[in-house]
Every structure is written in structure tokens, then in C-alpha cells.
Amino acid sequence: EADIYQTPRYLVIGTGKKITLECSQTMGHDKMYWYQQDPGMELHLIHYSYGVNSTEKGDLSSESTVSRIRTEHFPLTLESARPSHTSQYLCASSEGRTSGGADTQYFGPGTRLTVL
């Protein structure tokens, strides 16, 4: 079982609040990812990181920001939450393979965010 953790698991918050979703992994993986998943829809990559101090935006435009100060930690921040941010947010990590097999991603349990 993958050792990747997300907190909180559920969050209900009012519009305009600043929130940070936490993600930590203990596998020493270089790459980390944030996905957004709505019911019945595919996972959309919103941010990823190749390593410490490296972050990139994903395919889906997002008003969130991320940081990667430590290998094991990849928090996602929304400065001002809106109802359109209501979704499930999934964090994942991978070794960062560039050859010799698939770069398997391991997922955390997710944070279900509701913005009122």
C-alpha cells in the first residue's frame, strides 16, 4: 500500500476563505501531482512537481498554487475559495522514471472540498 497522505479528508468552507490542502508521501518520490476529479469525470492534472523547488501547471487551468520546499510535502493553496472550486482533490506521487518501465503514480485518499 502506498504511503501518501492527504488532510483534511473533508472540508466545508465559506466563499472567500483561504485554504491549504496538505499532501505528504514517505516513499522518497521525486514527482508529485495534484488532480481535480468531479463525479463521473476524468482526473484533470492541475499541478505537478519534478522535485524540490520545481512546480509546473497542469492541463487544467486552476486558481490554486503549490509549493515544494521538501521532497515529501506538496501543499496546495486556494487564496480565496469559491463555489466553483467544489470538487475532489487527489494528490499522487511517482519515482520520476524516465526510462525502464512505467512511472507508476500512487494516489492519496483525496480531499473532498465543498465551498458554500
Place this chain on the structure above:
Amino acid sequence: QKEVEQDPGPLSVPEGAIVSLNCTYSNSAFQYFMWYRQYSRKGPELLMYTYSSGNKEDGRFTAQVDKSSKYISLFIRDSQPSDSATYLCAMSESGSARQLTFGSGTQLTVLP
């Protein structure tokens, strides 16, 4: 057009049935093909992965890739109620990019 298409279902089968889940894709550069299983209110977990074309078997699960048709399948034999979940296909190119592109998932219910 989406890069990866997956029938969303829902799919409901009796216990013991053989289940076939499928995805089609348009990017001929995809080399790695994966199936993830996602239980309700949990994150996806890797079930199987295959490289290029061919079959791979793991217990009751068989993954098939047909690159000529850009079509992948996951077969579940002797399905169990515990197999009830959403199944997501995912694929990636080789090389340094290696980002995964996911299908939208097929929701499967196995009835006891």
C-alpha cells in the same frame, strides 16, 4: 475529441460474471497502459500495467492492449462484489514526459 475515451457505464453484473472494460485512444505515442481501481471516497490504486501491445494476466484480471486499433481492455473473471468500484484506464508516452492521461472511468457494480 478526448485523447482517451472510456464508456462511463454504469455497468451492473451478477456475481461470477466475466466483465469487460474498455478504452480507446487517439495518441499513437502512448506506450504504457494502466488500469486503476477506485473505491468510493478513496483514491485510485494501480491494478495492472502493460507496456506496448499484448496481454498480461494477474489472478482474475487480464489486461489487453491492441495498439493497431488503439484499444485496451481489462477483463475480470469470476467477478466478486468486492470488485464493485470505478475502473480508470490511464496511459502515457515513453521518455521524460510520462504524464498520465486518464479515461473518465467506468462504474462497476457486482451484485451478490
